[in-house]
Amino acid sequence: MKAAKNVALLDYGLLTLTATLIGIGFIMIFSSSYQQAVMRFDLSPTYFAQRQLQWIVAGVVAMLACALLNYRLLERYATPLLGLILVLLVAVLLFGEEIYGARRTLAGGSIQPGEAAKLIMVIYASAWLTSKGEKIKLISYGLLPFSVVLGIVAGLIVLEPNLSTAILVTATAMTMFFIAGATPRQVAVCVAVFLLTCGLLFTRYPHARDRIEQMITAGGDPSQANNEQVQQFGNAFKNGGLLGRGLGNGDLKTNMPLPWTDGIVSVIGEEFGLPGTLFVVALYLGLTFRGLRIASRATDGFGFLLAFGITIWLVYQAIVHVAAATGLGPLTGVTLPFVSYGGSSLVINMAAIGMLMSVAHSTGRSQTNGVLANARFDFWRGYGRARLSSPRRLPGAASTARRRAGGRHIPRPSPRGAAISSRSAPSRGRAAPRRQLASSTRARFFGRGRRPVRRQ
Incomplete structure (x- = not known):
């Protein structure tokens, strides 16, 4: 380490x-x-x-x-x-x-x-x-x-x-x-x-x-x-x-x-x-x-x-x-x-x-703290806000991954691409980070991310 x-x-x-x-x-x-x-x-x-x-x-x-x-x-x-x-x-x-x-x-x-x-x-x-x-x-x-x-x-x-x-x-x-x-x-x-x-x-x-x-x-x-x-x-x-x-x-x-x-x-x-x-x-x-x-x-x-x-x-x-x-x-x-x-x-x-x-x-x-963070800024189609792509979970790091995701479940976007409000999702623990980039197109310049972390 x-x-x-x-x-x-x-x-x-x-x-x-x-x-x-x-x-x-x-x-x-x-x-x-x-x-x-x-x-x-x-x-x-x-x-x-x-x-x-x-x-x-x-x-x-x-x-x-x-x-x-x-x-x-x-x-x-x-x-x-x-x-x-x-x-x-x-x-x-x-x-x-x-x-x-x-x-x-x-x-x-x-x-x-x-x-x-x-x-x-x-x-x-x-x-x-x-x-x-x-x-x-x-x-x-x-x-x-x-x-x-x-x-x-x-x-x-x-x-x-x-x-x-x-x-x-x-x-x-x-x-x-x-x-x-x-x-x-x-x-x-x-x-x-x-x-x-x-x-x-x-x-x-x-x-x-x-x-x-x-x-x-x-x-x-x-x-x-x-x-x-x-x-x-x-x-x-x-x-x-x-x-x-x-x-x-x-x-x-x-x-x-x-x-x-x-x-x-x-x-x-x-x-x-x-x-x-x-x-x-x-x-x-x-x-x-x-x-x-x-x-x-x-x-x-x-x-x-x-x-x-x-x-x-x-x-x-x-x-x-x-x-x-x-x-x-x-x-x-x-x-x-x-x-x-x-x-x-x-x-x-x-x-x-x-x-x-x-x-x-x-x-x-951040890659040595139990979670290998993939910090590319990616965007699901239909989302109107930016987010960090989900971390790759290592064995025994599920709680850390949920904490980094804001302690909440982020559902997959609907096929129609409708934006999902963060207020409608149940939350626990600390709130999601407030300071995140606000683009849905420019960040694809760095590639598409992985699926969001689901609650275990």
């Missing part, structure tokens, strides 16, 4: 994927920065690599702390965390250091509240959506208050300005809202408002409009873009060819602006070619699968949404970065998770991985 708990705590698959990405990032940061550190900044060749190593150590501490922390505490403190990030976002507008025409950092560039806002918004959205349950389908309880909170956070990030981060936060929250049970009409309204807001922002900020035009002009070929930086990204891919030029042998990185951040993928493509680039993409696909697997096995609604939100946020950010470097999207400046140079981004991303491990640990612990 002790060994089973240790495996669940560490989640070696997730840890291996994350460590591999961080290792690749550290090597590529040194390879892409040692020449420019000397020639452009008059620094030590290992300056950026040493700084990244310090942030890696800080990130490991944050990851282990979050992995050991019971993730359910985050649900209790979701509102204070939201208040804290709002204060930091206001502070960066008032006291932040202006760099390249934007105020995004505090404490001499060491703290970026926008990076922390991605994770904290996932935590708050997970707690808020699970607490509302079926009420999120009502406009007055679901769409309107959720849009107000999201609009305030995204609006403060836009004022920095940092449009790419604001779009990432909004897209992640909207996806979580959809997966938690929002109606198709609510989703359509969210998408329409989102697109309209993006259009208004592009007219308000000329640089954003120019980047969209550059993306359209490039037509998927970054070497044909009107932007010199994007052209260099495309030329680096072409210079690497099919198999690459070898580690440290890239030529174009010496003249590329900030290759250790925005252009890290193009440096990988130049030095390791197509196999190296596809290997990095495969690592993110593995991270996606692992995160969604943890979410599907979560033992409660908050854990499900937390793991799901963290996973899609990291995936969205990786897609945006790669799209910008390959000319398939506008140039954004968004970092590649775990690979690009950046302190705040790396520490926040590793803390998010720790929270995923905490959710996985909770699942593994």
